[in-house]
Amino acid sequence: xxxxxxxxxFSRDHNDGLILARRLSEGGMAALxxxxxxxxxxxxxxxxxxxxxxxxxxxxxxxxxLHREHGQIQTLGHAAATDDDAARxxxxxxxxxxxxxxxxxxxxxxxxxSLQLGSLAHAAAALERRxxxxxxxxxxxVARRESGAATTAADLGYLxxxxxxxxxxxxxxxxxxxxxxxxxxxxxxxxxxxxDEVDVLVLAVEGRIELRIGDDSLxxxxxxxxxxxxxxxxxxxxxxxxxxxxxxxxxxxxxxxxSLQRPPARxx
Ligand SMILES: [Fe+2]
Ligand SMILES: [Fe+2]
Numbered sequence: 001x002x003x004x005x006x007x008x009x010f011s012r013d014h015n016d017g018l019i020l021a022r023r024l025s026e027g028g029m030a031a032l033x034x035x036x037x038x039x040x041x042x043x044x045x046x047x048x049x050x051x052x053x054x055x056x057x058x059x060x061x062x063x064x065x066l067h068r069e070h071g072q073i074q075t076l077g078h079a080a081a082t083d084d085d086a087a088r089x090x091x092x093x094x095x096x097x098x099x100x101x102x103x104x105x106x107x108x109x110x111x112x113x114s115l116q117l118g119s120l121a122h123a124a125a126a127l128e129r130r131x132x133x134x135x136x137x138x139x140x141x142v143a144r145r146e147s148g149a150a151t152t153a154a155d156l157g158y159l160x161x162x163x164x165x166x167x168x169x170x171x172x173x174x175x176x177x178x179x180x181x182x183x184x185x186x187x188x189x190x191x192x193x194x195x196d197e198v199d200v201l202v203l204a205v206e207g208r209i210e211l212r213i214g215d216d217s218l219x220x221x222x223x224x225x226x227x228x229x230x231x232x233x234x235x236x237x238x239x240x241x242x243x244x245x246x247x248x249x250x251x252x253x254x255x256x257x258x259s260l261q262r263p264p265a266r267x268x
Contacts (some may be wrong), residue, residue, distance in 0.1 A: 004109050006121035009128050010054070011105070012138075014097045021097070026124045028083030035077050035089065036240045042131075047074070049127050053120060054104070056161050057112045058265030062104055069096045115155040122151070122170055156181055160206040160244030169244070181205065184238035192235040198249040200205055200228045202236065207243030208235050220245070 003011050019040050021033040035043075055063050073096060076089045112120070134140035151172045160222040163169045163183035171180040182190070189209065202211060204220035211218050212235045213228055219239060220226060228234050238247065 003105065004121075006124055007105050007108065009124045010046070010050060011101065012044055014101060016042060017046075017097050019095060024086050026088045026090075026094065029080070031082055033085075033088055035080075039074075039077060044074075045061050049124075050100075052164060053123050053127070053162050054108060056158060057108050057120065058104065059107075059111075060127035060152045062107065066104070069075070069099075084247055086193045104244055105195055113155075115153050116158050118153060119155040119158045119170070121257060122154070123159065123190075154181070156205045156244070156246060160242075163242075163244060173251060176251055177248065178251045181244060181246050182236075182242040183242065184209075184236075185242055186240065189237040190235060192233060194231065194233050195228075196231050196251045200234075201248040202226050202228060203246045203248070205244040205246055206241035207238060209243045209245055210239045211236055221255060 008173065020034060020043075022029075022267075023034055046230060051066060051070070054064065058066065068091070073092050074254045076085060076092065080086050080089055109117075114150075151170075152174070154170055154172070156170075159170050159181055160183055166184055166188055167182055169183050171178070172259055192212070202209075202220065203225040204222055204223055209222050209229070211220060211226055213226075213232050214234075218226060247258065
């Protein structure tokens with residue numbers, strides 16, 4: 001069965017992983033430097049991103065197995081001292097990849113809905129852009145896939161849950177409208193500014209945000225929203241460990257307020 005495009009970045013890594021597994025199985029200790037090199041180049045990041053991006057789409061058993069096998073491969077990879085250890089490492093790695101390709105990925109393709117898979121594709125493309133900025137071949141694959149990607153629907157809960165950076169996580173623009181999902185950690189947010197051009201609807205998706213509009217302030221939690229009228233002085237501050245909100249407004253000239261990183265805001 002053809003792999004869903006959102007999982008292709010992981011499957012591309014698996015091609016490299018299977019070559020490494022075979023080298024370890026056949027070459028013993030002589031292949032261990034290659035493991036360390038691949039660990040730094042790709043494997044560690046691959047493991048972390050599978051847990052971050054695929055974990056929320058898996059059942060608890062699959063999540064446990066993902067964590068457990070990643071841990072076993074990391075531990076053995078850094079402790080291997082004999083040809084037998086290296087061969088065992090190769091076998092572990094190969095079996096782990098086969099499990100993901102034959103069971104885990106098909107399960108995700110079967111159980112995730114199209115909005116979740118579309119949002120995963122968005123997050124996976126961002127991961128590839130980050131990782132392959134200096135690799136022209138992979139960068140081109142990302143660009144080609146993104147040009148055909150639909151960006152008018154998203155699973156905001158999933159995207160806010162997997163956010164690993166501050167600020168914009170996802171956005172869409174139609175002829176008339178603009179929507180941007182932003183994520184913050186405690187005390188961070190959008191610094192005070194005035195926008196004279198458009199009204200902005202702020203919808204809290206995760207955590208709690210404090211919205212200051214003029215001299216008023218109000219705190220929003222998931223599912224709560226407020227309208228900021230144009231011309232009002234406003235700021236948004238995350239007042240929980242993490243928070244995410246969707247800003248929606250009429251399309252306008254680009255105006256990007258600076259983001260604010262400061263000590264935790266006072267609560268209450
Ligand atoms: Fe994995
Ligand atoms: Fe994998």
